[in-house]
Amino acid sequence: MTKPQVIFDPFSEEFFTDPFDMYRRMRQDAPLYYNADLDFFALTRHDDVASALKNHDAFSSSRGCDLAMVQSGEPPQKSIIFMDPPDHRHMRSLLNKAFTPRAIQAQKDTVIEQIDHFLRQIDSDEFDVVQDFSGPFPVEVITRMAGVDPEYRQQVRHWIDTSLSREPGQIGYTEAGMQATMDTAIYYYSLVQKRREDPRDDMISRLIAAEIPGEDGQLRRLDDIEITGFATLLGGAGAETVTKLVGTAMVLFARHPEQWQKLLDDRGKIPAAVEELLRYEGPVQYNVRYTLKEADVPSGTIPAGKAVFLISAAANRDPDAFTDADAFDIDRDRTEAQNLGLGYGIHSCLGAALARMESCIALERLLDFMPRYEVNWDGLQRVHMQNVAGYSHVPVRRLS
Template sequence: MTTSKLVFDPFSEEYFNSPWEIYRRMREEAPVYYNEEQDFYALSRHADVAAAFKDWETFSSAYGLDLAMVKSGEPLPMKMIILMDPPEHRQMRSLVNKVFTPRAIANLKPMVIETIDQCFRAADPGHFDVVQEFSAFFPVEVITRMLGVPEERRQQVRQWVDTSLHREPGQVEMSQEGLQAIAEAMGLYYELIQQRRAEPQDDMFTRLVQAEIQREDGQMESLDDFEIAGFATLLGGAGAETVTKLIGNAAVTFAQNPDQWQKLLDDRSKIPAAVEELLRYEAPAQYNVRRSMKEVTLHGVTIPEGKPVFLLGGSANRDPEAFTDADTFDIDRDRTEAQNLGFGYGVHSCLGAALARMESAIALERLLDFMPRYEVIWDDCRRVAMQNVAGWSHVPVRVLR
């Protein structure tokens, strides 16, 4: 029996469609994987990925979000919290934590419910695309409304995000259309920042304009327009994509595991646990890319300084050394076994995790009401081909009455 050569190509159609067998082989055969063609390394085991997420001094975020950025070897001028290491990151994070307080999240619940219910009021009760008619729509409405984006521009933000993340198979660099989309989003945010400086409102742009942070030299300073626009770009992207993909994945995963859907129908109190298991089983963000800041040896393989390193959270969350029956979707599993890396870990754990959990729980609750029995129209399902994001662009279902 001959075994094919192990290839982890994060830009291949095989990876976009189903990375799980690739991940299994990496964990078993090459826990520190090296891709000669693209000159990057990848960590796939839970213990290694979790440790690397926490070790920002060895695995830096300051060089970019993706392979193309990190390979350039230059720290990025963009002032985005996801592109910072401590102590600068700590200062910005403390500011953001003031915005994402538990009370602030709780206060958003009526607005989230209203936005979600609006989708179902317009839905065909017999035939429904869970992504196109629902999960692609409401998360960006919520996050952009929080920011202070006018209603007529909110869905445009989602289109810009999708364009910037899209990758055709084999495409490493962002497309010209993607670069243009980011430029247009930044232009909108600059415009709104200027308006809030002149006329404050009750939104996040106003709070960021009025906020002060302590710089490294101890001085208190306001954020500049570039920092606020960068933060809004990050928040708009993450806020739009994570829940969109999570709920699309939910419809597919529960269709494949109808006994788990029945558990939710029988006991709605299991919904928060179901959200956690969805995050573990098929996280919307499958990997993060870091830069090695010094030589490091793991499992007999030395990663030189200055190399891109993929931290495969999606693989780590399916590691049988961390989770019992890791490839089984089980909403009742023991959550104390290992850290769920679906929202990252360490200093860069997801800023909006509490909001995303709340949105996802409400969305599942409404799906249980709307389609207690359903079947997925598999031939019409379509997966996305995106930078580090896994999920579906189309999940049409037939509601069974």
């Protein structure tokens, strides 16, 4: 009997609802997947995805990170995630200074303050983990670092959510998403202007003062468009990652109460739990690259000039990389394979340490706040977003 053909549609209701069965079939039957209708390739095995993420000479980021951007042929906005070396190296070196271990540690008090603030606002045993907690607090942390005015910090989060949202079958921006993207850029551009006139102790002011090597080898300052791009990226990544991770965590722990009990018994397991959450159902599903030349991966060869989905969420469930890969187990052996949940290679998440710290503190506080809880399963709502997975609504009830 012939197996049904594997179909990977990253803009389908099936993908938005639960892509993991689709990923399993792709790993088994079509590890080097090609979609003729939309003219893209997709990689799902851990060896393939990790290999491609490390090979920036062949798999370029310069055309963007989603299918619409890569296939448009239009150069994307100036941003570090849309750069290849040497430009990427110069920018990464500059931005790394904002995320040194000392700089991250300096944010700890702010993280705790914001987490405690939003938990104190919850005055009922029934509330929404995402809307009332994991949505609001991370964006406060990252936008403070950037220098965003207090009255705009939550607005940034709503702009990001709207810009990433997709309807089933829709490859590019929605009309609302396009407007949200423009509103975000206009706000950050105006903020850069303000900081040029009145520098503060924030990231945008430091980017204005910074110098990087130009094409002629001479040092140059960043222009307003470049700084706007970095600020937009920072706000988006810093808000979305932790918001989705914590929301998904409370769903997974409700489905696997024995794992939650492990944390109640031993808070020392919290960092390992965050790593397993990133592996098992992390916020980032994939990134799209463009092949500058014919590119080899363990499963085969991809022609030049093609969009390629590097599906890290599928790779993180590869049974050839992880023992019992479809099991959610916070005690698993972390040395078996690279966790791709926050990227790999030169484009690994710039704020990974901050995201991990925020997630650990959030879980610790939630263990105190709701040691026993239940999810209102009928009220769960997944997001419909390009390359980002998670929930927009996770209604729960505290039991003790």
